[in-house]
Amino acid sequence: GEEHYNCISALHKSMRGSDENASLYWLARMLEGGEDPLYVARRLVRFASEDIGLADPLALTQAVAAYQGCHFIGMPECEVILAQCVVYFARAPKSIEVYRAYSNVKECLRMHTGPLPPVPLHLRNAPTRLMKNLGYGKGYKYNPMYKEPVEQDYLPEELKGIDFFKEQET
Numbered sequence: 001g002e003e004h005y006n007c008i009s010a011l012h013k014s015m016r017g018s019d020e021n022a023s024l025y026w027l028a029r030m031l032e033g034g035e036d037p038l039y040v041a042r043r044l045v046r047f048a049s050e051d052i053g054l055a056d057p058l059a060l061t062q063a064v065a066a067y068q069g070c071h072f073i074g075m076p077e078c079e080v081i082l083a084q085c086v087v088y089f090a091r092a093p094k095s096i097e098v099y100r101a102y103s104n105v106k107e108c109l110r111m112h113t114g115p116l117p118p119v120p121l122h123l124r125n126a127p128t129r130l131m132k133n134l135g136y137g138k139g140y141k142y143n144p145m146y147k148e149p150v151e152q153d154y155l156p157e158e159l160k161g162i163d164f165f166k167e168q169e170t
Contacts, residue, residue, distance in 0.1 A: 004035070008043060011086070016051050020090040027086045028079075037078050041067035044085050055095035062088050097165060104164040117156030 007030050014022035030040060041063070048063040066085035070078040109116070126136035141150040153160060 004030075007033075007035075008040075011040075012043070012047060012051075015047060015086060015089045016094065018090050018094075020087045023086045023090040024083060027082055031075070031079050031082070037070045037075055037082060038067065040082055041070045041085075044082070044089065047089060050099050051094050051096065052089060052092045053095040053098045055093035059089060059092055100167075101164040108159075108162070108164070117158045120153065120156060122152075123154065 011026035
């Protein structure tokens with residue numbers, strides 16, 4: 001019932017708050033109460049990207065490994081795998097930079113009126129002669145061929161200068 005959602009919320013908030021003791025408590029409360037360990041593991045996968053993100057890119061690897069470990073061996077043996085992951089997450093630095101940026105992109109798409117801007121011609125593949133003649137791929141700079149980063153626009157003209165990693169006005 002409702003306690004299922006209350007406990008997972010408490011676990012998330014304890015890890016987010018870097019409280020490893022409370023994180024272990026809520027994990028144990030869920031597992032000892034009969035919660036499906038794969039449910040917890042799936043939520044940890046989401047937490048790895050949503051709350052830790054680029055502050056520790058290995059968090060996602062830890063979460064996926066915990067999920068796979070739980071899938072392979074099940075309860076009660078997998079409880080220590082989840083406990084290790086939960087403590088790792090509680091101790092990990094946190095960043096919601098990517099989560100926020102992606103939310104800003106979604107908001108940009110939702111708020112757009114009319115047809116979405118086309119993909120710039122230089123970013124389009126040109127597998128046929130007709131496409132090449134229409135200018136697909138023309139002027140594209142293949143970065144690995146240059147010693148220095150190249151100046152090149154990757155967003156449609158209408159979005160030039162937008163930075164989804166900065167706070168967007170709503």
